[in-house]
Amino acid sequence: MKRIYISLFILAGLFSGCSDDFLDVDQTDKIPVDVEYLNTDSKATELVTSIYNQFLSWDMSSFGWNGVTSIISDDADKGSDPGDTGADKDVLDALTYNASTPSFESVWKANYAGINRCNQALTYLPQLDKVTPALRNRLIGEAKFMRAFMYFTLVKGYGAVPIVDRLANIPLTPEDKEMQLTRRPVSDVYTFIEKDLAEAAELLPEKSTYSGNDKQRVSKGSAYALLAKVNLYLKNWQAVIDNCDKVTGYTLVADYSSQFKLEGEFGSESIFEINGVGSPTSDQKLGIGNYSVSQAPRGAGGWGWGFNTPTQGLANAYEPGDVRKNATIIFRGSVLYDGTIVPSTVTNPMYNYKAYSSDFSNLEFTDTNLRYLRYAEVLLMKAEALNELGQTSAAVPFLNQVRHRANLGDTPAVSQADVRTAIWKERRVELAFEHDRWFDIVRTGQAQAAMAADGKTFVVGKHELWPIPTFFIRESVGYSTQNPGGY
Structure with missing residues (x-):
């Protein structure tokens, strides 16, 4: 997917710095957008491709992201050498982090920068009357999906967060400042996410209609799968099932390992996957910044940071x-x-x-590549929802589909409680290192016991949510406060 950067757009100071005057953007920084420049199929497509490219950044998908979703959990250790802290990976691993821990700031800023790109696209796409209508609608659907995905990341991690649903004016109006600095209730954030995804599902095509490089783009199945996952977190079990049933045209690949190799990218199981390769031109780089090397074997004979x-x-x-x-x-x-x-x-x-x-x-x-949604998870989500509704005998076959692909026999679990435990365990081994484990143990109430088994102390009432970054708390005096737990 071609990596492009639209120089016409200014981020409007949205969480762009840590200084006390980061909201004060000089009027000369407001550059008018030439809508006609964007008013072609190719330029409109590039506008939305820039959202996908946000996932290639170091802050969005690499070192800090691994820290707050993986190293923090019972699936991973800091690794590396004992003396190499990785800036803050040691305190993330030990659950001794605070609001000034850098990774929480980088993940916050990266997602809001991505949301800003979504808002740019959603502002200008409806104005592009020379773009093929079907393409324009599809691109709007892609932008809405991406915005929902980023807000889902934020609400799972930080809880209540600002809902920035439009481009801010420059200079900022009081309404803009309130929008950017006021944490909205978790229920409001989820409502916003569900609305974006429902609208995206109406606009996006089925995956089977894509060809060539477009196979990398999100589809109707992507929106329904993410809606199912959102409802999994909300414990809206019937909605989980209903949305899983709408994820059609996907199958488990026969060889589990193949989907994590180059030849297995965007296969029959892939629902939302970030392409790790940009265009290899002289002024463009490849891949997600330091994603592989930061996790590769370290030391004598190794080739990475470990x-x-x-x-x-x-x-x-x-x-x-x-x-x-x-x-x-x-x-x-x-x-x-x-x-x-x-x-x-x-x-x-x-x-x-x-x-x-x-x-x-x-x-x-x-x-x-980064794999964020796979069909195996759809099967496990449906199994979990059916089991929670007391339909345990109907849930087990979906669990067993995933087990059989892994060369395992049917689950021995029979009772609702045992099947619940089996599904949770299956999620752990099926989705390991796919950025779900921390959120899973928190949402299911396993975190305290799981972290204790890993030799760590999970503080109930504190560690369920990440701390809100210090820079935001400083700027939001009078608008927002910190999460509980003494950060």
């Missing part, structure tokens, strides 16, 4: 014969699928295989 390493608890969670274990974990002394030898001299005993890339031409920007 962060975000699997815990022994995760390794032990796989049943004997589960093919997902060796597709998820790189073991010291093993040989990888492309013949690469992981010498016994590397620092850590295990590494994240899903972040591995065979392309070593540029270690900073490798070709690894």
